[in-house]
Amino acid sequence: MRYCILSTETELQFVAMPDSYMYQLVALLHRLHKEIDKLTVSERPALPEVIAECTELELHDQTASIIQGIDYLADLEKRFASLQEENYPLIALLTEIRALHAQLEYLVEEGEYE
Known part of the structure; x- marks a missing residue:
């Protein structure tokens, strides 16, 4: 398992991912950052900044x-799916989020999500 440390406006988040899928999560978050300003909706979902990733994490807080x-x-999919976007092809971003989510669901079904 790898851990991604994310920073929101108010807190740090620690996301656990199987080793071989961490790259996809980080790439997805970078892509969302790149594309979010292209959305025309007035209320855009807040995206955390990727701070770091590591193989071991011990929380003391x-x-x-x-x-x-x-x-x-x-949760990320819900936030983007709820947008009432009419000009930007939001479906492309949702497809990327859903594809990675589906890969993780498959791992769970196979008992390989550690």
């Missing part, structure tokens, strides 16, 4: 928790 990648992607 009792209020901090690790978010499973599959749960993080489900």
Whole structure:
């Protein structure tokens, strides 16, 4: 398992992903950052900044928790799917989010999501 450390405006988030899928998560977040300003909706979803990734993580803050990648992607998909975008081809971004989420769902079904 690898961990991605993300920074929002108010907190740090720790997302756990299977090793071989971390690159896809980081690439997806970078792509979303690149494309989000092209959306024409007035309320854009807030995106965290990728701070770091690591193979081991020990949290000492009792209020901090690790978010499973599959749960993080489900939430990300909900936030983008709820947008009422009419000019930008939002479906392309949703397809990327859903594709990575589907890969993780498959791993869960096969018992390989560690």
